[in-house]
Each structure stands twice: as structure tokens, then as C-alpha cells.
Amino acid sequence: MGKPRESRRLCLVLALVAAALAGCTPRAPSTPPTPSTSTAPLQPPVPPAAEAPLPAPPPPAPPAPEVKLSDPERDDVLFTIWRAKHGGEVDTFAAYLVDQSLADVVPMYQLLRSASMWKECRAEPFEVPPQSEWEKVRDVLILLRDLRQRGVLPTLEVVSAYRDPRLNRCAGGAPGSSHQKFAVDIAPLSPQVGANLCRFWREQGKEWDMGVSRYPSGRIHIDRTGYRTWGASHKRASSYCLGD
Template sequence: MLTDDERDAVLFTRWRSGREAEVEAFEAFLVYEKVARVAPTYQLLRSASMWKECRAEPFQLPPPELWPEVRDVLSLLQELHTRGVLPEFEVVSAYRPAGLNRCAGGAARSSHLRFAVDIAPLDAATADRLCRFWREEGAAWNMGVSRYPTGRIHIDRNGYRTWGASHGRGSSYCLR
């Protein structure tokens, strides 16, 4: 069951109309980089959850110069899935342009400006596996991980770090 049932494949199909060539180029890049099956395209292109309040589009295609960052994050998600760390997940937010990020309350240097994913809440066992992976292998992956007060998990490849509700390392669920 989707946790974001409004920004589903049907809405994505309508949004995609008129952007077909750009979305197809993005999907071709993902196929070429062997990360096309990590998550459905419509999930990878979900913008901020506050898209309506911010009068923004429900989906955002990152500019082509950021696609290598998309590949890097997806390769990490693929590894986490293959190894059973994240057996199932739903991407609820990914790339955000600067204006939408500001409106949505994102950090000024948010990884979402380049490409990061927020995934749906995880059960306790999955969260424990993710934290163990981060502690043991996160530095090698340049992995950032956090859990927001909503329960959503943030994952990026923009530096080995963790934080929590206070936006500081001390409140990270991975350090408890």
C-alpha cells in the first residue's frame, strides 16, 4: 500500500504528458546505469510532500547535470535492497528545486537540492538494519541517514553523517 496515494502512477501519467522526451531521457539514463528497477519512476520524481501548499508540481525532474547524483543514491538503495537491509520501501520525496525546498522548510543546503530520497517509515527491525549498515559501511558509501519526526527516513550520498529531530547528530536514531 502506498503511503502517498495521491502522487501515484495515474497522477504521474498526467504530469508526464508534455514532458515525455525529458522523462524518457531520464529513464534511459537509469537503464544505462543499471538502476532503473530500484524504484518506480513516479516515486523517484516525487517532489516535496508539501507541493500543494507551496503551489509546486507534484513531481520534479532533476536537471541532467544532477543525474549522476541520482545514480549514486539509487546504487546505494539497490545495494540496501539486494542485501535485505531495505526489503521494501517507497520513495515519498526526492529532488527539490531551491524555491520548493525553501517553501517546504528544507535546510538551505539540503541534499534534496542535488538528489536525496525520503522513504516511507520503516518498522523497527528494518530501521535497526539500516543503522547497522550505516555504522559499518556508511563511511565507504559517503552515506547520510536521518529519521524525521514523521518517521520518514532520509538517505543521501553527500557525506557520512547522521542527524535526528533536533537537526543534530545527538538526536540521531542510529546513535542510540
């Protein structure tokens, strides 16, 4: 009877020891909670970048110098009024010049100026050359364009061009004046420009079949109906192109 009681006592002791050991087992440290992103403090808004100031507008361009015409009455305003009555023939002539790439050589209102004495002769201030003479117009304009491109005549103003025979007689033109085919009288030139024109005539005028003259008024005549020159006396000896 003594051994069973000792066995129970031993089992009880072992049970108490096991319980004591189980109570001393260390616990794993708890992991601190990760803070939620929703609880992060808000950053202050970034102010928008300041816009760069607009550049100042450029200063206005100076006005173009006023061109003083030798024949201010027969300007583009009078031409516009005249053209309203002669639009069809002017338009056809203008189309021809465009086709020949010559529309920008001389302003149309100058190219169609008739004689300077148009009022005294009761004629039109402007006149379209007959179509039979348009090739002469083309030839003269090609020469004027070449003179401009070479710098011989950097600028020019045509004051008289085609004249019909009646107007030519009334204006005192020579019976065989080349204006009745086509020629131009241009406004007076400075001495240097006039000298350059004469030099061109002497050196290359024959190739161009070029005629040149200066009238007592200072106006310069240019045509392509023969290599020649003359002056106030209508003779070669009076030409200013022979004196340089």
C-alpha cells in the same frame, strides 16, 4: 494254317490283359482347392481408443495484495497524467537510468516525487532533476539497490526526492539540503528494518559516504553527500542511529 490262328489268338489275349491292367491303375488324389483370401470372413472393426480426459485447469492465482502507499495521491495514475506534459525530459532521464542498469530500483513515479508540500507551495507533484545532478541520482540508486540486495531494505517507498531551491525553501528544507542535489526520503520503516539500516550505516556508511536521518514523522532520509546522521533537532545527538 493252324499256327497263324494261334498267334492271333495269343495277341488278342495279350491285348485284353494289357487293357485290363491299364484300367486298374490308381489315380492320384486330387488336391482340394485352396480357399481364396477374398472369401475369408471380415473381422469386426476395432473401436477407436477412448481419448484421455483433459486435465482440469489450475485454480486461479490469488490476487496480489494491495500495496498501501504512504502518498496515495501521487501514484502512477497521476504520474501518467503529469508525464503527458513532460514526456520528453522524462524519456531522456529514463533512458539514462536504463543505460546505467538502474531503471528497476525505484518506480519512476516515486523517484520523481518532489516535496510532500507541493500543493501548499504551488509546485509540481513530480520533477525531473537537472541533468547536472544525474550522477547524484545514479549514486543514490546504487546504494538503494545494494541495501535491497543485502536485505537491509527489502522494500521501500520514496515519498520525496529532488527539490529545486524555491520548493526546498517553501517546504522548510535546510538551506544546504541535499535534496537540491539528490536525496530520497522514504516511508517509515518497522523498528527491525530501521535498526538494520542504522547498523549498516554504522558499519559501512563511511565507505558509501552515506547520510541517514529519521524525521519526527518517521520518514527516513538517505543521501550520499557525506557520512553523517541527525535526528529531530537536526543535530547528530538526536539521531536514532546512535542509540542502538
